[in-house]
Amino acid sequence: MDTVTSIKPVLAVLASLIAVVPIIMSGTKPNLRETWTFAAGIIKFGIIASMIPLILNGTVIEYSLIEVLPGIAIRFRVDGLGMLFALVASTLWIATSAYSIGYMRGLKEHSQTRYFSFFAIALSATIGVAFAANLFTLYLFYEMLSLATYPLVTHHQDEEARASGRKYLLYILGTSIGFVLPAMLICYSLAGTLEFANQGFLAGTGSKGLMTFLLVLLLFGFAKAAIMPLHSWLPAAMVAPTPVSALLHAVAVVKVGVFSIIRVITGVFGTDLLLSLHLGTFIIYLASITILVGSLIALSQDGLKRRLAFSTIAQLSYVVLGVGLLSPKGMIGGMAHIAMHAFGKITLFFCAGAIFVATGKKNISEMVGIGRKMGFLSKWYLVLGSLEAQQMPILFVLLTSSLLNAAYFMPVVYKAFFCAPEEALFSNPVREAPPFCVVPLVITAFISIILLFYPQPFFRLASVMVQNITGM
């Protein structure tokens, strides 16, 4: 495995962070402000994309920024997994930015400058997590993401937003300070390092009891992965404007959670250590319970966004489950599912938002007959429902939950397309949502379908990562 030193990962992180300054300065000129967002998004994507060839060759790009404590540096390291995640996040940021313009202007939302600023900060933090070379750097950007998304989640600044924001912080910040911080320090005290290694850095440093304890702390500590019982912040956080839910709660935030867990499993403990201690089973049980319970709860939700939230909870555990299998195939599947689910789920959220912008409806029971009026838009539900059902049919759990997936998406499709519209339900004439809403959604939907038939790019990145880990 070759290692190359390059400042590119730092630039990729900084691109959107620096953009915050011009975004705030051009706060009174919305068009200029959004230009900055797009510029930063495209630059970021360009920098990340330029690293792909090296990564596909199995090379690892590294850069040490500064040594903040003796032996602990803010260090970046781009490998297959990090690249996969960064690629997904930066692509979808561009799509979401376009969608945000349609949504925020369509609804004449307040404080749009603040919204776009914190969005940019959140993206920097996400890329920071993706490229983190050690647990400390990961923790730093993880916390930065929690705090940067707080103003986004609570954007409406009403009582509901306040309560949800409180819940969000309680779960996310509470677990990261209460669980991850002590676990990280114990790891450091045991191993004297926090650098992710291909087979972890904890091997041979402590008893099985201690390792189990650390694993529990870290699994639940990264509560953004929404492993039950620490999942209920995610439905609550759906009070945010839909683009926020779309990017942050289907892509960035929750994926940062599962990404961190993958790093913990592969980089901190190492698959060999977990296998020898039989801790993989424990992870699988946790994930399976979350998948089944999450899917069942999704069935009973009437709010479209809430249904999607519970579906996300279940889908996240697919990733954890895949990696928890600790076998190369399972890990590749789990890692690639980060990308698959991201594109699929963001499209669904875009649809939910577009429906809301066009009709003001949030509940499935109210969406009777929308499909007939809004043309092709909602057809994607059908396609995406089947797409999600295709993933990793390796276990009974997955089969069951795939059936459940179909069960919870079909009624939406049925109601929207096949039931006659009750005109009285719609006060305004229903028409297609603004173009800024529809175009990104069509693009992400297309990518989802393309990925269904041609998932190689992400699978290759995932297998590069797994090869590095297993040394095969």
Next chain:
Amino acid sequence: MIYSEQLPILLMIFPLFAAFAISVTGVFHTRYCYPVAVCALIGSLYTSVGVLFEVLEKGVIHYRLGGWPPPFGIEYVIDYLNGLVLVVVSFVSLGAVIFSKESVKQELPDKIPQFYTLFVLLVTGLLGMTVTGDAFNLYVLLEISALATYALIAMGKGRAMFSSFIYVIMGTLGACFYLLGVGHLYIMTGSLNMGDLYTLMPDLYASHAILVAFLLILVGIWIKMAFFPLHGWLPNAYTYAPTATSCLIAPLMTKVSVYIMIRIMFSTFSPAFVFNTFAAANVIVWMAVAAIIGGSILALAQTDFKKMLTYLIVAEVGYMVGGIWLANRHGITGAILHIVNDALMTLCLFLVVGIIVYKTKGHQFNNMQGLYKKMPITMAAFTIGALSMIGVPPTAGFFSKWYLILGAIDSGQWSFMAALLFSSLVNAVLFFRVIEIGYFEPFADHHGHGHHDGAAIAIDEAPLSMLAPLVVVALSLIILGVYAGYIVTNVIQFAVPAGI
């Protein structure tokens, strides 16, 4: 060079002479008080930075006052530890004095010369306590700064007078304990010089008198630093003090007391005596746990923003005392780093309180409604300070907590680690409660009611003399965080006594 040889005394001379100058010129015109104080403290900061660099280059500085040799004359000793503390003290007091301009004009318009005289005298005392290498001289300077503090607090309105009176009683008790302990040492050894005591005492460690002396000194310092449960005087005294006063005393008084404790423990007595002969480290760590948890819970119960912060000071004292008594390298490093970080965090938050009081005439939570819209810069600085108190990287507070927790792991003091985490979580609750009020609740019109004389100040961003120090301090919290490793490897590493 003559000048650089005289640095240790110069840094005290500036504020001391400024005190005379202010009290004299103040009789004729109050206009000159503020600039003289600012200039004097710039001088102090400049010289203390010079002293620190001198120490970094050449090692420990010994300065003999009047040229008298140590056991007879007073000696000033500056090593890595107090070199660092000196810079912190002079930096914080400079920030506080620059900030004080508008606040003093508003709150104490007829006491400007008195205020600035006492202010610089207090700084003189704090700097003196930090540089001195003489146990009795320390007592004198302790009293100088304490007397100045009593008067500065009593200038406030409402319950300030009464709170100050309680502080007088408690502070005097603390000083008595300390003096009594020093008296024991003098009887046993015949010396008051710390370095001298350090070499003379090992033969006497078995003596009960020495043990009692150490205990008396320790309790005396604990009263001065408001170590739980000896903290009763602090919250009211700091809450009802005038804004400009609390900006100086809240960040510094407790921190300098912690420094004195370290000095007494490791440079007058020795680690061997403190951790082996005295052998109460476990008990004291448990007391620190009580301080952290007690201070945090009491802070939760407050509805007054400033008072909440004063209880957090009590909790933070627990951090530092506990860290030192963990008796290992990480713990002591964390405690020393926390002296620096906590001084700046506390300053940052009290400056925010100062601005809120200046603009809204109160420091209740209600006074903060809707302020994120009205004062974005102030509230951004507040957010940084709050995150540092919670311990979110890369702010400074995270890194001292990092070392303290590592220290707790090293000694297996799980209760101390749990207390630190608990306090972080409570801080998160406390500060996000305030952030919620400032962010969600609409700006209410009841601000500033009760003064219909047309002198009402529009609620908007604070004047530059208040904003500039606040922004500098808030940024320094991030810079200190990023360079925490640099400070540890270049300064604090050498300040931890060898052999630990």
